[in-house]
Amino acid sequence: MNLFIYDQSFEGLLSAIHDALETGIVPDKIVSTRLYQDDLFATKFDIATDLEKSEKLWDMVRIKSSKQNCERIYTAFLSELPEIELVIYNYIKLIINMPYNTEADFSNDYVIKINAIYRKVSREAQRILMFVRFQKTVDDIFYASHDPQYNVLPLAVKHFKNRFADQKWVIFDTRRRFGYYYDLHDVREITISNKKISFETGKIDNDIMHVSEKLFQNLWQNYYNAINIRERKNLKVHMQFLPKRFWKYLPEKDLIKNRQIENSIVTVE
Amino acid sequence: MLTETINKLKILAGAAKYDVSCASSGSNRPNTGKGLGNAAPWGICHSFTEDGRCISLLKLMLTNYCIYDCAYCANRKSNDIRRTTFTVIEVVELTIAFYRRNYIEGLFLSSGVIVNPDYTMERMVQVAKDLRIKHNYHGYIHLKSIPGASDELQQKAGLYADRLSVNIEIATEPNLKMLAPDKNYMSIMNPMTTIKNKIIENKEDRRKFRSAPRFSPAGQSTQLIVGATPDSDKQILSLAGNLYTNQNLKRVYYSGFIPVNSYDKRLPALAEPPLRRENRLYQADWLFRFYHFSIEEIVNDNHPDLDLEIDPKLSYALRNPWLFPIDINKASYETLLRVPGIGVKSAKLIVVSRQYNKLTTENLKKIGVVLKRAKYFITCNELKMPTVNEISPEYVRKALLSDNVQAKNNNKSKLYKQLSLFP
Numbered sequence: 001m002n003l004f005i006y007d008q009s010f011e012g013l014l015s016a017i018h019d020a021l022e023t024g025i026v027p028d029k030i031v032s033t034r035l036y037q038d039d040l041f042a043t044k045f046d047i048a049t050d051l052e053k054s055e056k057l058w059d060m061v062r063i064k065s066s067k068q069n070c071e072r073i074y075t076a077f078l079s080e081l082p083e084i085e086l087v088i089y090n091y092i093k094l095i096i097n098m099p100y101n102t103e104a105d106f107s108n109d110y111v112i113k114i115n116a117i118y119r120k121v122s123r124e125a126q127r128i129l130m131f132v133r134f135q136k137t138v139d140d141i142f143y144a145s146h147d148p149q150y151n152v153l154p155l156a157v158k159h160f161k162n163r164f165a166d167q168k169w170v171i172f173d174t175r176r177r178f179g180y181y182y183d184l185h186d187v188r189e190i191t192i193s194n195k196k197i198s199f200e201t202g203k204i205d206n207d208i209m210h211v212s213e214k215l216f217q218n219l220w221q222n223y224y225n226a227i228n229i230r231e232r233k234n235l236k237v238h239m240q241f242l243p244k245r246f247w248k249y250l251p252e253k254d255l256i257k258n259r260q261i262e263n264s265i266v267t268v269e
Numbered sequence: 270m271l272t273e274t275i276n277k278l279k280i281l282a283g284a285a286k287y288d289v290s291c292a293s294s295g296s297n298r299p300n301t302g303k304g305l306g307n308a309a310p311w312g313i314c315h316s317f318t319e320d321g322r323c324i325s326l327l328k329l330m331l332t333n334y335c336i337y338d339c340a341y342c343a344n345r346k347s348n349d350i351r352r353t354t355f356t357v358i359e360v361v362e363l364t365i366a367f368y369r370r371n372y373i374e375g376l377f378l379s380s381g382v383i384v385n386p387d388y389t390m391e392r393m394v395q396v397a398k399d400l401r402i403k404h405n406y407h408g409y410i411h412l413k414s415i416p417g418a419s420d421e422l423q424q425k426a427g428l429y430a431d432r433l434s435v436n437i438e439i440a441t442e443p444n445l446k447m448l449a450p451d452k453n454y455m456s457i458m459n460p461m462t463t464i465k466n467k468i469i470e471n472k473e474d475r476r477k478f479r480s481a482p483r484f485s486p487a488g489q490s491t492q493l494i495v496g497a498t499p500d501s502d503k504q505i506l507s508l509a510g511n512l513y514t515n516q517n518l519k520r521v522y523y524s525g526f527i528p529v530n531s532y533d534k535r536l537p538a539l540a541e542p543p544l545r546r547e548n549r550l551y552q553a554d555w556l557f558r559f560y561h562f563s564i565e566e567i568v569n570d571n572h573p574d575l576d577l578e579i580d581p582k583l584s585y586a587l588r589n590p591w592l593f594p595i596d597i598n599k600a601s602y603e604t605l606l607r608v609p610g611i612g613v614k615s616a617k618l619i620v621v622s623r624q625y626n627k628l629t630t631e632n633l634k635k636i637g638v639v640l641k642r643a644k645y646f647i648t649c650n651e652l653k654m655p656t657v658n659e660i661s662p663e664y665v666r667k668a669l670l671s672d673n674v675q676a677k678n679n680n681k682s683k684l685y686k687q688l689s690l691f692p
Binding site: 236 | 278324363525542625629
């Protein structure tokens with residue numbers, strides 16, 4: 001068994017794929033150092049990240065297919081799914097070996113697979129734009145916690161930078177423990193070490209909360225309840241669009257978070 | 270201020286909730302000069318209420334006082350309800366505060382008519398103007414146009430708003446007259462035509478001068494109430510088709526009638542809102558807008574109402590079995606769209622993929638075609654399967670309906686099983 005080990009960066013993965021394609025050694029598994037567990041029976045290949053190699057391969061993929069296709073592959077990589085490296089390896093191999101651009105051949109399983117993952121990750125990125133909720137701090141910074149299933153926060157930064165150009169904001173990925181801070185000029189990556197923010201509830205402490213914050217959360221909760229039409233109650237659709245895993249950081253769900261909604265779901269139909 | 274604002278919000282959001290439109294799409298308004306917000310052309314939903322509807326906009330009425338007495342409206346003047354009015358500043362501040370917290374995509378402002386149409390419209394326009402000019406706000410604004418307001422105000426409204434709308438509510442004029450004695454078709458159609466002409470005129474201007482200000486860039490929309498009057502689906506959809514073609518409307522919304530004034534004997538007594546019918550109308554609307562169907566093909570004198578049991582596309586296919594089966598590997602894109610079980614996305618994928626290989630049912634399944642439905646209407650690169658012609662439309666209908674029932678039962682039993690794990 002051929003086991004390729006890379007440094008968990010995208011360039012590292014491209015380097016690994018480059019080596020595999022060049023040497024003709026077919027990897028049975030490609031794994032990042034973070035998830036690597038020693039395997040006695042495997043032939044191990046430690047891949048050094050080589051920007052020259054990765055760029056060369058990446059250019060080739062773009063020439064053989066398209067810029068959109070490169071975006072698709074990178075987005076799929078952000079899924080961090082356990083088998084994603086092999087999926088990307090197989091897909092790139094296909095793209096490079098075919099005499100024509102094969103990215104739109106949906107009769108091919110590798111094309112189907114990468115597109116399915118791409119769709120899932122894009123949707124998760126879209127959900128950041130939908131469900132991020134800022135809380136205003138005493139320093140006029142708008143803070144939001146988010147807990148995305150995939151590592152999609154980097155994809156959402158541009159949107160928030162364009163939209164909230166005149167306010168300082170922080171969006172923090174509580175699962176991966178990193179975030180982005182916009183200081184009215186640039187966005188930079190940050191980590192948070194103070195205890196003023198609960199990653200459990202996503203909330204900032206009262207003593208760093210702006211005086212108006214509670215009021216606006218309250219207004220929003222009231223709006224949320226007032227705009228609902230009781231006669232049209234449809235919890236099935238509700239849960240489909242707003243899966244429960246997003247509730248924990250939504251102020252509009254504060255009031256019912258502790259109430260068990262499962263019981264009422266069965267009575268729907 | 271606090272409790273008062275909360276109460277106002279409760280009343281005026283509650284009063285606005287029957288307006289279905291919540292779309293924030295269709296406008297591409299960039300954030301220039303470090304202002305606040307932009308409008309994303311594809312629209313973004315920010316939350317979902319327990320009725321399964323999306324919250325994209327802060328939907329408010331400026332006031333729920335109204336001089337009109339429309340039978341279907343919760344805010345009609347003869348109703349004894351709590352009435353209140355937002356100040357311009359209150360609406361502006363709420364919008365900005367919600368927007369900055371990423372609660373909403375923008376504002377949808379409508380209003381009951383107070384004093385006269387111009388007076389009402391002027392204050393709505395003031396809200397939009399303050400947002401745009403005082404607060405340098407580039408997010409989405411949808412304004413309800415007040416029938417009877419002056420052209421000048423409509424013009425101003427269109428310059429600040431992304432979308433304007435005038436609600437028709439009742440699809441046929443005699444029924445409108447009966448339920449809304451203060452309104453008539455002219456008073457609704459006139460502003461609609463004015464807006465349409467201004468949009469066309471503005472497009473011309475912008476072609477000549479790129480810096481010309483935009484007028485209602487996301488177009489206009491309207492809403493029709495379904496089930497409050499005996500109007501047939503044919504009447505409703507013909508009107509909608511007409512509005513799309515002749516008035517260039519971006520969207521027609523259908524709102525299943527909710528009996529808010531059950532004491533009014535001009536209205537039918539409904540046990541529950543006609544949600545199924547509403548859903549079928551949306552499906553028909555989609556067929557018209559995205560599937561190259563004509564209204565006549567969906568509803569006509571022989572079939573004036575949509576089939577509630579099956580969707581309009583399947584219903585069309587079963588009424589016209591001689592058009593099928595179609596060959597997946599040869600049929601045009603438009604023909605593929607007519608197959609039940611093939612949507613816009615799978616039709617596109619079929620068209621690009623079949624250049625590489627002849628497609629099999631296995632391929633179709635992976636592309637996302639619902640074979641359970643499509644199999645009766647297609648042939649592909651495989652042994653022929655019995656199609657709708659060999660086994661009769663009646664049989665296909667029965668088979669698909671019983672499939673639905675089975676799927677539902679399966680779901681139900683799953684839910685109950687899950688429950689029993691947590692006694």
